[in-house]
Amino acid sequence: MNQAILWPVYLSVIGAVLGWLIPRKKPAAFIANLLTAFASLAICIVAYRGFFSELHFGLRLFNAGAPLNLLNSVIFHVDKLSAVFLAIIGVLGFCASIYGLSYLGHYDEEKLALYAFHYPLFILSMYLVVVSWNLIWFIVFWELMTLFSQFLVVCERSERAIKAGYKYFCMTKAGADFLLLAVVFVTLKAVGLHADYGSLSKLLPVYFAEHEGAFAAITIALLIGACVKAAVVPLHSWLPDAHPEAPSNVSALLSGVMIKMPIYLMFRFFLTFAPVSATVGLIIMVLAALTLLFGVMYALIQTDSKRLLAFSSVEQIGYITLGLGAGMWLIAMGHESLGAIALVAALFHTANHALYKGLLFLVAGSVLFRTGTRLLDRLGRLFSKMPLTAVAALVGTLSIAGIPPLNGFVSKWMLYSTTLMQPQTSLFGAIALVVSALTAAVFVKFFTTIFTQPPEKELDVKEVPFTMWAPQMLLALLCITFGIFPFLSLRPLISTVNSLGIALSRSDLSVYPCVVIPGTANLAPIVVIALIFIITLVLAIAIGKVQAKPVWTCGNRDMLNLRLAASAYYQRFRKEFGFIYEFGTAVQNLIEGLWQQVRLICESYERLSYRLNAMLTGAVIILLLMVILLGGKAL
C-alpha cells in the first residue's frame, strides 16, 4: 500500500495539466480546485497511515551518469513527524480548495490562467517537501514551492501584487540559497551523496560532535534559510506584502501551511540530525520573542483585513518557534519532560494556527467576495447579513485570542506552563503572556470592525454560497473540537515527539478540556468549563426574550450613527508604546540606507564594466580574491 504516497501526486498533476489545457479558464480553475481537493484528501489518508506505520516508496527516475547520479532515484518516506505536517496540508488544502470552487468565480478569465496551473502544483510541492527523504530532493521541492507560490501571489497582476511577489521571491530565494549551502556542505563533507534522512540521523550527530565549527556554520545557514521562509522577525518583511495579495484561499494556505514548512525543517534538523543544543534553543527563543512582539504590535496598527491577518501570522510563528526553542533548551538543560511538553506545544500550536488562521483568511475572503473591499473602515455590521461567516469568524477570533475552551488556549497554556517557571526562559514566557493579550486586542478590532460596528454606509450583501461557508464551518468545528478534546491531537503528537527520541509517555500528561497537565490532578478541571457553559445557559434561558428599542442617544434627537475608525482603536496605548514603532522605523531606514549604498557600489561597477578592459581586470581580481579566500586550502 506504499503506492498511496503517489496518489496526491497523480491527482494534482492531472489537475495542473487540465488547468493548463482547458482553454476557458473559469472551468479550468474549477477542475483544478476539485482535483486538488481530492489530492488533499489523499494527503490526509497518507498522513493517517503514516501515524500508524512508516510508509516508504523509492522511485528510479533516470539513468544518468556521474555528475547527475544523485538525482537518479527519489525516495518518499512518511514517518510520524512528516505525518503531522501532512495532516495540516491535507486538512487546510481540502478546505481551501473547496472554498476556491466558488471564490475564484469573481476573478476575470485571464487572471485565472496562472491560478489554474499553479495551484495544484503548489499543494503538490508542499506535499513533496514533507515526504521527500533526501536532502537534495528536499531542496529541489523547496525551490519549486517558492516558485509556484510566487505565481499565485502575482495572480491578480496588479502592480502591488507584482511588486510583492517579486520581493517575496527574491527574499525567499536568497534564504533558500543559504539552505542550499548548508545542504551542499552536509552532503559533500559529512555524509556522502546518497544519504537519506535515516542515515543522516545516524551519521550527522557523530560528525557534529567532532566538528563544532561545521555545526555552527550549518546551523547559522539553516536558521537564516528557515527564518526567511517562516518570516521570523528580522527577515519577515516579505510576508505582510505577499500574503494579502494572493487569492484568499491561497493566502490561507500560505499563512496556514507554507510558513510551517521551515518549522518542519527545524524539527527535522535540530532534533534528529543534530545533537540537541541549548545555545541554538536560546537563539531560537530570542528570535521568537522578537517575532512575537513586533508581529503583534504591527498587527495592531493595520487597517486592511488581510494585512492584519498576515502580521498576526508573523506573531503566531513566534509562538511556534518559542515552543521549539524552549523545548530544545529545556531538554539540553536536563528538564526532559518539560522540554518534551514544549515541543508538543509547538507542534500543537502549528496545527492550531493552521486551523484558525486558515479560517480567518477564508472569512476575510468571504467578506472581500461579497463587499469587494479589504479595508476595515468600509465594512460593518455584517453579523446579521452573513451570520454563518460571522459565527465562524467569532470562533476563529476567540481561539486565536486564546479564550478557553478553544484550541488556541490549550497550546498557549502548554507553552506558559513550561516556560514561566524556569528563570532563564521566564522572560520569553512573560512576553508570550503579554502578546496573547495584544492578540486578543488585534482580533477584537478585526471582528468588531467587520461584523458588529455600524457601517459607514449600509452594505447590501448576503451570505456566501455553500461551498464557501462549509469549509469555514468545518475549520471552526475543528477549532472547537481540539479545544474541548485536546487528546485527539495530543495523542499522535506525543507519539511524534517520542519518535524523535524524546521520552514523554501519554501517562505523564493528564488531558482535560482546555488544559493539559503534567502528572495527575485531584479533580477534573472539566468542571471549570462545564460550569461556564451551564451558568451562561441557565441565565440566558432565565432572562428569556429581550425587547428592542432604538439606540439611546442621551436625549439627542439625531441618530448617532458614528463608528470607531479602525485606525482609532487603542490609540492611547499605541501612542504610549510608540517607541516600538519608532525602533521599527529606525531599523527600516537603516536597512534602506544600507541598500542604497550597496546599489551605488553596484551601479558604479556597472558603469565601470562598460569599458571592457576595466571590467575584465575587475573580474580577474575578484576571481583571484575568491580563489585565495575560498579555495586556498582545498586546492
Add this chain to the structure above:
Amino acid sequence: MTWVALAVNILFVLFYAPLMDGIERQVRARLQCRKGPPITQTWWDILKLLRRPPVAPEKAVRPIFNLAPLVAFAALLTAFILVPTLLPHSITFWGDLILVIYLMNSATLALVFGGFASQNPYAHIGADREVNIFLVEELALAFVIVTLAIVNGSLTIEKLFPVQLKLSVAIALIAFVVLVYIASARIPFDIPEAEPEIVEGALIEYSGSQLAFAKYAIYLKRLLLFSLLLNFVLPRNGVVRPLLFVIALPILSIIYASIEAYCGRYRVTEAIRLLKRISIVTMISWVIAIAGW
C-alpha cells in the same frame, strides 16, 4: 466534602460581592460628609434590576450583545472554584493560576464585545478604553506572575499561597496591590465606565436583568482580586482562616474606598503612563527574582 466547601465558597461570594459594594459606598459617603445609602442598597438595586425586562437596541448584534454580560458573570463566578476564598478549598491543578487570569480576561473581553455589539458610539469609546487599560495591566501582571512562578517554582495556586516573603516577592506584591486597585476600575481608573463623561461606557445600552449581571460581574471581579490578594498573606489552613478572611475583606474595602473618595478621574493616557511605571517595577522584581533574592 470539597464539593460542599466549594458550594459554601460560591454562595459566600455571591452574597458578599454586592454587599462589599454597599460597604464601600457607605465608606465613601461618610468620607464625603454624606449620610449615604444603607450597605444593603447594592443588593436591592440588583434585585430591582433583575425584575425589570431587558432592552436591546434595535440594530444591536443580538446574540453577542445578549450573551456578553452572562459570559462575563459565568467566567468570574467559575474563577472562584479555583481561588480559595472563605474556606481554603478549591479545585487545584498544575498551573491553575493561568486559567484564573484567562477567566478574568475572558470576562473583560466579553464586556468589550458586548459594548461593540451595541451600536452606541459611547459604548465603542468605553470598550476601546477598556482594552487600552487591559493591555498595559496585562504587561504588569505578566511580570508579577513570572516573579511568583520563579520564586516558588510553581504556577499552582495551592503551592503559591501563602507566599514566602523574599525581596522580589515583596516588590511584586506591592505592585499587585496597586494593580488590584486599577483592575477593579476604581475611581481614578474608572475610565472605561466614566459615568459623567461617556455614561457607563460599554454598559450604556444594558438594562434590566442584563445590566444586573454586568454589574454583578464587576463586583465579582473586585472580590476575586481581593481574594487573590488576601491569599498571599492569610494562613492556608485552620479555623482562623475564615475568620481572618471575613475581617480582612471589609478592611481592604475601607482602605480602597477611602482612596477612591479623594480622587478625580485620570485620563486614559495618565492611567497608561502609571501602569507603565508599575510594569517597570514588576520587571525589576522579576530581575531580582532571577538573581535569587
